[in-house]
Amino acid sequence: MSELWYFSYGWSLDKSLMKKCVGEWIDARRAVLKGFELVFNAYSPSWRGGVANLRESEGGEVRGVAYRITSEQLERLDRLEGVPGRAARLSVSIEVEGAGAARAITHVATNPKEGRVYPSREYLSAMCRGVKQHGLGEEALKIIRRAAGAKIP
Numbered sequence: 001m002s003e004l005w006y007f008s009y010g011w012s013l014d015k016s017l018m019k020k021c022v023g024e025w026i027d028a029r030r031a032v033l034k035g036f037e038l039v040f041n042a043y044s045p046s047w048r049g050g051v052a053n054l055r056e057s058e059g060g061e062v063r064g065v066a067y068r069i070t071s072e073q074l075e076r077l078d079r080l081e082g083v084p085g086r087a088a089r090l091s092v093s094i095e096v097e098g099a100g101a102a103r104a105i106t107h108v109a110t111n112p113k114e115g116r117v118y119p120s121r122e123y124l125s126a127m128c129r130g131v132k133q134h135g136l137g138e139e140a141l142k143i144i145r146r147a148a149g150a151k152i153p
Helices: 013-023 071-081 122-132 136-147
Strands: 003-008 026-042 049-070 087-096 102-107
Touching: 003 013, 003 026, 003 071, 003 087, 013 049, 013 071, 013 122, 026 102, 026 136, 049 071, 049 087, 049 102, 049 136, 071 087, 102 136, 122 136
Parallel strands: 003 102
Antiparallel strands: 003 049, 026 049, 026 087, 087 102
């Protein structure tokens, strides 16, 4: 049973939703992904609105959480995210608080839209709960608000 870092930046920031999906994780730490920006350019029927996605961006950075999980837990996340139809795995380099540089897997949308896809209130609430649970700070909430084009709870 191999272990890996999973970089979370969307709904899976919410500890209760992540636990419902994968069970107990091995570790969870704040992390930063450089060279990307947070966007809402993919639609999710289950969330009835836009969902967070990543777009390459020189000088950009996305704040999130690195969960230490097993390969079996990653497979559960794959199914929930819709790999390979709606989402794909992406291997990224992240900075993990207290652990330094690390390789991680994250998910990205396979068919992003051109413009913004406004997220549902439920989706934004899950993201914001996760930001607060992990202590990502007020700046992370501002970035989400700006990317979503909406007020957040």
